[in-house]
Amino acid sequence: MSFASHARRVRDRTLPHDVRYAALRRAAGAYMPLGYTATWEYLVESAGPPGEDEGALLRGLGLLERGRAAWLGEMESFGRRRRAQKRRGHGPRGDEGRYRTGPRWHGPDAREAVYRTVRTRWAPMVGAATMPPETGDAGLAAELVRAYLRSGGRVDATRWPDLRRCAARLRRDTAVPEVREPGARPDGTRDGTRPDGTRPDGMDGAGPDVRRLAYLAELVAHDAVPLVRRGWTGDAVEVRRVFLAATAGMPYLRAAEPDVGTPEWIDGFLGCGYAHELWVAERHGRVAGFVTYAIDQVGHLFVAPEQQGQGVGADLLRHAQRSRPQGLTLRTFLVNTRARRLYERLGFVVSGHEDEPGEPDVVYDWVPRR
Known part of the structure; x- marks a missing residue:
């Protein structure tokens, strides 16, 4: 079913609440600009528990619909612009492609959605037994995420080039190796690691913390840097x-x-x-x-x-x-x-x-x- 079909079921008061709740979960799965888990967590934190309250259910749907409408308008404009620019001989830029398709909330709730998500995802990292990395691109990303949270959702403009570079490099370095055969990684495993836990692409240090930092750095870059x-x-x-x-x-x-x-x-x-x-x-x-x-x-x-x-x-x-x-x-x-x-x-x-x-x-x- 489409997003619109799920949205109609959420609004249908003739349906049992648990059916409408399930429809909201499916709508979040159809439009999940932050990834499914982070998108759902933001809806619950911002709108309230939709499984218990009809008002929260409808508020959550409203957040999804506003963001999705903004995203559709943005992508329509992007498509028209790319067609016009191709006629002038201008090719695409990789940074914009990732900005359009990477983790980012759209529309009037963008700043709040991203800030809450970064704050929520950062908290367990600093409270864990192993602290975030302090060196290399991961250490720089951790420093910039801290600055973003301390300032209420901003990064000093003098650090924008650093944030752009480290976000791009972390995204590249934590990417799972490409699949060479349907259903298999280059070494036959599902997650791109060898049986001993090392990675065939050499990014052995890209553990869960580094991958989380890559995600947070990209979120912060898309929110704070134009x-x-x-x-x-x-x-x-x-x-x-x-x-x-x-x-x-x-x-x-x-x-x-x-x-x-x-x-x-x-x-x-x-x-x-x-x-x-x-x-x-x-x-x-x-x-x-x-x-x-x-x-x-x-x-x-x-x-x-x-x-x-x-x-x-x-x-x-x-x-x-x-x-x-x-x-x-x-x-x-x-x-x-x-x-x-x-x-x-x-x-x-x-x-x-x-x-x-x-x-x-x-x-x-x-x-x-x-």
Whole structure:
């Protein structure tokens, strides 16, 4: 039966409560963004015991339905964007593929769901006889998970690269070896280990604690660190929202280019050539900020007000720097002191001024150190 069929049975008051409870369990099995056990644990912790209370039963179903609706919308948009980008010759990025398919709650309950899951899964590790590892990628993951929990669900932006790298490496290193024959691992065992407990891929140290840390590191990365991905015309509504919100108190910015973020503006910009790129920072399925750049020049960098001061702008600008290692130029208004502090912190230096009508400009150059 489909998720929708199970959901209908949960809501059917003519059925016995235990049948409706079983239907909720099956619905959680049909949509389990955190894995079945973690998804069910979150539903019970957040909604109450559904086996005893009808209100908890319906609240749990509501959590599942909101998350699933957000996920379906996200995947539909992802599919349309990938088709459009293929026509432009842009291939897929592995980090986004894992972000879409890896452990992550979707929709408005995302932050609470992931934070509760990380807290619940971390508690037995620190209370166990063997503490979490303290060295290597596993030790780094443990350190970052602790920081995430202490801060109430955040990771300092300066640690985002570390978290991305260690989460990716742990996921790779704890992967079970591929099946070479139906129903068998390379050595004939079911879980990829030899009879003596060692692994044929050399990851003998990847015990249960390391695998749990790999899962937690990925959850934290998907929750606390924005996904930086290539933008397209379908992002117009979100990009326009970010631009209007970011410039609400700075009319000189909005007046300079009033059409920023409209579908026509995005199409026109991207149509100028392969070197013209729009990248967005996505967090919990929404655009948190965006940057545009061409051959050697950054054109726009805006971050939604609620996301400012959290490292999103710096993350986008660093992406532009990595993409243009030969150097970059940008212009900003002299009165935009907040943006200027960001540029100077990331190595841009003033190279000139332009006294055009209206607010004067400052020209910044960035040349990487050799």
